[in-house]
Structure formats: C-alpha cells, structure tokens
Amino acid sequence: MASYDDDLRFAHVLADAADDITTRRFRALDLRVETKPDLTPVSDADRATEDSLRNILRRSRPRDAVLGEESGQTGIGPRRWVLDPIDATKNYVRGVPVWATLIGLMDGDDVVVGVVTAPALGRRWWAAAGGGAWTGRSLTKASRCQVSQVTQLSDASFSYSGIGGWAEAGRLDGFMSLSKAVWRTRGFGDFWSHMLVAEGAVDVSAEPDVSLWDMAALQVIVEEAGGRFTNLAGVATPDGGSVVCTNGHLHDEVLAHLTAGTAP
Structure with missing residues (x-):
C-alpha cells in the first residue's frame, strides 16, 4: 500500500490555515451570511476559508484537482482534494461551537487521507489509509481512535x-x-x-x-x-x-x- 504520510502532514497544514480564518470569524459581529440557491446559509468565512485552502493547494500541489463546496471542481487527475470549509454552517452562524473544516484526499475512487478540524471544540481527528485513526491537537499529541465493541x-x-x-x-x-x-x-x-x-x-x-x-x-x-x-x-x-x-x-x-x- 502506498504511503500517504506526506499528504497527511500537508492536510494538517491546510487544517491549521483553516482554523486561523474560521476562529477569527466565529461570533464576529460583522459576519456576513447569505443564502445559496438551495436555501442553505453560506458565510463570508466559508468562502474565505475555501479560497485560502485553494491558494495553498495551487502553490503546493499544482497537479492535484480540488473539489470544494463553495467553488466546485478545478483541475483534473486521479488525485483530488475534497473540501468543506465549514461543515455545520448553521451552527457557525448562530454561535454554536459544533462546526468543522473537512479536508479529504481521494486517489481515484478511494479516500486516502482525512482531517476533521473543529477548533471551537478544541478537537481534531485524522487518518491516512493503513495508518489508523487518531485524535488530538497535533500529529505529535494524539491518541488512537477505536470504535466501540457494543454488539446489541x-x-x-x-x-x-x-x-x-x-x-x-x-x-x-x-x-x-x-x-x-x-x-x-x-x-x-x-x-x-x-x-x-x-x-x-x-x-x-x-x-x-x-x-x-x-x-x-x-x-x-x-x-x-x-x-x-x-x-x-x-x-x-x-x-x-x-x-x-x-x-x-x-x-x-x-x-x-x-x-x-x-x-x-
């Protein structure tokens, strides 16, 4: 199995960049909220976060495609970064701290790296194919994630x-x-x-x-x-x-x- 350790480290860099924007705009008095055609809300923080991640990807991973909730897909190829700049925007705009930036890397049809960063909860979860799932504040301060053993x-x-x-x-x-x-x-x-x-x-x-x-x-x-x-x-x-x-x-x-x- 291919190693995606470098991609996982890079996904954490993306997550840090996202946290910087989302935490500054969370509960901001001048947060702007619009309604998309499907009647779901989108804030200026959603768009700013996705734009920032796309700029980093354009510089550091120019050959990879990018799919984001706000701006669709750019680029082609087997490797594709899939971004949700703020999952649970309705929570975000109301000041509820349960929201996150989702960063996935697909290689063909398979998701091979995932990072979920929820800075208002002080939590982050991540995994790379074959490397187990982890939670913590950073790659070096992490504990293993394991599902429950409930059978009934x-x-x-x-x-x-x-x-x-x-x-x-x-x-x-x-x-x-x-x-x-x-x-x-x-x-x-x-x-x-x-x-x-x-x-x-x-x-x-x-x-x-x-x-x-x-x-x-x-x-x-x-x-x-x-x-x-x-x-x-x-x-x-x-x-x-x-x-x-x-x-x-x-x-x-x-x-x-x-x-x-x-x-x-």
Missing part, C-alpha cells in the same frame, strides 16, 4: 443530525424504528456524530442526505478506526447521497431498520 442494538447509542431530512427522504418510519430499537438517541449532528462513532463514544450515526464534501474526510477516519461506513444501500462510498456509520457489529441490523418499508 438495545445497548447502542445513535446520533443523527435532524428528523426533517428523514421525513423529506420518505424514510421517517425507518428512522423511528431504529430510534426505538436503540438504548439512546442524541442529535449531536453533522461531522461530530460520525467522529463520535470513530472514537467509540457513539455506536451508530446516520444522515439521509449528504454530499461528497460532507463525507470524504470522514470515511477514511471511521474505517481506520475499525468501523463501517456506507450509504443507505450498504455501499461503502463517500459519494452515495446518504451515510450510515457504525462500529461494524451493528451495521446490517441498522440498515435493516433504516430501510424498512422503503423501496430499494
């Missing part, structure tokens, strides 16, 4: 981002079925749900409607922590339109609940 759904903790999306996707019955089957539900939401699965604090997380930039960085972290990461159809991809993360033991049972009563 009745003992499991399930985190999600909201109920509305499940209703819109026609999957509310499946969501409620799973919610009733588990020990505990909490709406930690967005990237945090899935990182909590990676570190074993939560056993199941799921979202019915996601994009590639929401998921690329997360997939390699969850899988390197020993978990399973698929869409609702059970396909292991960051680009499947939905996501289900588990500790692995519970995955098939979770999918059965979430897809109950829906057409394949």
Whole structure:
C-alpha cells in the first residue's frame, strides 16, 4: 500500500490555515451570511476559508484537482482534494461551537487521507489509509481512535443530525424504528456524530442526505478506526447521497431498520 504520510502532514497544514480564518470569524459581529440557491446559509468565512485552502493547494500541489463546496471542481487527475470549509454552517452562524473544516484526499475512487478540524471544540481527528485513526491537537499529541465493541442494538447509542431530512427522504418510519430499537438517541449532528462513532463514544450515526464534501474526510477516519461506513444501500462510498456509520457489529441490523418499508 502506498504511503500517504506526506499528504497527511500537508492536510494538517491546510487544517491549521483553516482554523486561523474560521476562529477569527466565529461570533464576529460583522459576519456576513447569505443564502445559496438551495436555501442553505453560506458565510463570508466559508468562502474565505475555501479560497485560502485553494491558494495553498495551487502553490503546493499544482497537479492535484480540488473539489470544494463553495467553488466546485478545478483541475483534473486521479488525485483530488475534497473540501468543506465549514461543515455545520448553521451552527457557525448562530454561535454554536459544533462546526468543522473537512479536508479529504481521494486517489481515484478511494479516500486516502482525512482531517476533521473543529477548533471551537478544541478537537481534531485524522487518518491516512493503513495508518489508523487518531485524535488530538497535533500529529505529535494524539491518541488512537477505536470504535466501540457494543454488539446489541438495545445497548447502542445513535446520533443523527435532524428528523426533517428523514421525513423529506420518505424514510421517517425507518428512522423511528431504529430510534426505538436503540438504548439512546442524541442529535449531536453533522461531522461530530460520525467522529463520535470513530472514537467509540457513539455506536451508530446516520444522515439521509449528504454530499461528497460532507463525507470524504470522514470515511477514511471511521474505517481506520475499525468501523463501517456506507450509504443507505450498504455501499461503502463517500459519494452515495446518504451515510450510515457504525462500529461494524451493528451495521446490517441498522440498515435493516433504516430501510424498512422503503423501496430499494
């Protein structure tokens, strides 16, 4: 297996640059918020962060393509950096500290490096293919991430981002079925749900409607922590339109609940 250690170190450089912008603009009195065509908010911090990361990539990785939530794709080639400058913008603009910059590197169809940096929480998670998943403040101050060993759904903790999306996707019955089957539900939401699965604090997380930039960085972290990461159809991809993360033991049972009563 190829080593992506240099790329992982570089992804941390990108994460540091992102943190510098996002933390300065968080709770800023002059933060500007607009509405995109899909009615989701975007702030000047989202755009400034993505522009900064693109400039660094243009200088340091000129041969790599870049896909970002705000400016789409530039460049072509097998290696592609996938960026979400601020995941959970709705939290960011309201002053809720649960938001992060997501930085993924894809080599072909495979995500090989992922960094999730959440400076307002004082947390960062990362992984490179074959190197395990880690959390901490830096590469040298880190502890290993490992999914839980819960094997009974009745003992499991399930985190999600909201109920509305499940209703819109026609999957509310499946969501409620799973919610009733588990020990505990909490709406930690967005990237945090899935990182909590990676570190074993939560056993199941799921979202019915996601994009590639929401998921690329997360997939390699969850899988390197020993978990399973698929869409609702059970396909292991960051680009499947939905996501289900588990500790692995519970995955098939979770999918059965979430897809109950829906057409394949």
